Amino acid sequence: MTYLLKNQRHPTAEMVYSALHPKFPTLSRSTVYQALDLFCEKGAAQKIVMGEGEMRFEADISIHGHFLCRKCSTIFNFFYPGDTELPAAPKDFHVEHRYLYYQGICPSCAT
Amino acid sequence: MTYLLKNQRHPTAEMVYSALHPKFPTLSRSTVYQALDLFCEKGAAQKIVMGEGEMRFEADISIHGHFLCRKCSTIFNFFYPGDTELPAAPKDFHVEHRYLYYQGICPSCAT
DNA sequence: TAAAAAATTGTAACCAATACAACAATTATT
DNA sequence: AATAATTGTTGTATTGGTTACAATTTTTTA
Numbered sequence: 001m002t003y004l005l006k007n008q009r010h011p012t013a014e015m016v017y018s019a020l021h022p023k024f025p026t027l028s029r030s031t032v033y034q035a036l037d038l039f040c041e042k043g044a045a046q047k048i049v050m051g052e053g054e055m056r057f058e059a060d061i062s063i064h065g066h067f068l069c070r071k072c073s074t075i076f077n078f079f080y081p082g083d084t085e086l087p088a089a090p091k092d093f094h095v096e097h098r099y100l101y102y103q104g105i106c107p108s109c110a111t
Numbered sequence: 112m113t114y115l116l117k118n119q120r121h122p123t124a125e126m127v128y129s130a131l132h133p134k135f136p137t138l139s140r141s142t143v144y145q146a147l148d149l150f151c152e153k154g155a156a157q158k159i160v161m162g163e164g165e166m167r168f169e170a171d172i173s174i175h176g177h178f179l180c181r182k183c184s185t186i187f188n189f190f191y192p193g194d195t196e197l198p199a200a201p202k203d204f205h206v207e208h209r210y211l212y213y214q215g216i217c218p219s220c221a222t
Numbered sequence: 223t224a225a226a227a228a229a230t231t232g233t234a235a236c237c238a239a240t241a242c243a244a245c246a247a248t249t250a251t252t
Numbered sequence: 253a254a255t256a257a258t259t260g261t262t263g264t265a266t267t268g269g270t271t272a273c274a275a276t277t278t279t280t281t282a
Contacts, residue, residue, distance in 0.1 A: 013269080028231045033270070049160050054269060067200055070207065080198035086211065087191035089178055092218035096181065099212040100197070107203035124238080139262045144239070165238060 001035065005045055005059040010066075010075040012054045050075060050101065065100035071109040078102075112146065116156055116170040121177075121186040123165045161186060161212065176211035182220040189213075 004020055005011070011019070017032045036057050039045035048056045050068045056075065063083060067076040080100075089095045115131055116122070122130070128143045147168050150156035159167045161179050167186065174194060178187040191211075200206045 031230055078201050085198050087196050089213050090189050093178055094216040095213045096215040101210040102200050102206045104207040105205040142261055
């Protein structure tokens with residue numbers, strides 16, 4: 001069932017449910033929530049919180065940042081060499097996860 | 112009323128309400144929510160969303176990142192020279208706001 | 223095949239946030 | 253100063269995403 005996460009880009013739990021429901025009519029929202037949480041715990045996916053609105057999930061767990069278009073609300077991934085590119089946290093802070101998120105206007109909304 | 116935002120560091124709306132309520136017994140949650148939103152619109156404060164949990168607000172609008180301790184849930188600010196330090200978004204993306212957020216263990220929880 | 227364990231379902235509850243109508247306070251207008 | 257108009261505040265009801273949980277189904281194990 002994990003394949004759907006890979007098809008959509010940054011779906012909400014509801015989007016996953018809607019997409020899966022036609023194929024598995026008995027599927028319940030509970031299962032979706034629980035499965036998504038499980039994937040995140042196991043490291044197969046990640047939760048991303050973009051400003052307002054619902055939680056989003058994505059199966060791409062490589063290092064990348066997110067760009068949220070203020071107009072169309074689309075989320076784009078953008079890649080950068082690695083976490084060494086990012087500012088260091090103060091000494092004695094043990095960083096486990098880095099999260100980079102931009103907001104603005106995407107190319108197609110700019111015209 | 113804005114001075115409370117400056118006293119606490121990254122309060123939730125509820126924290127602002129609780130702190131203000133003793134002094135202004137008639138104060139309502141609605142007013143707090145609305146005032147905080149107003150401050151953010153006017154650029155006097157900013158909303159920050161840290162993983163799970165409620166929205167947080169802060170009055171420091173200088174350029175800095177946030178570090179959330181996984182154990183004690185404290186939010187620390189850390190400063191870096193400027194947004195030029197951060198990876199560039201792809202060409203033709205017009206970035207309006209950059210947001211950097213780390214997660215891990217803070218020095219006092221590390222011991 | 224039966225018993226045990228694990229997964230799924232659906233409903234109810236939760237809780238932060240918003241909407242909104244009633245009310246109070248402040249400012250503007252003669 | 254008095255009235256009207258505007259602005260701000262309050263409290264309650266509602267929303268909407270998420271979680272809790274008991275009941276049921278499915279899968280695994282012996």
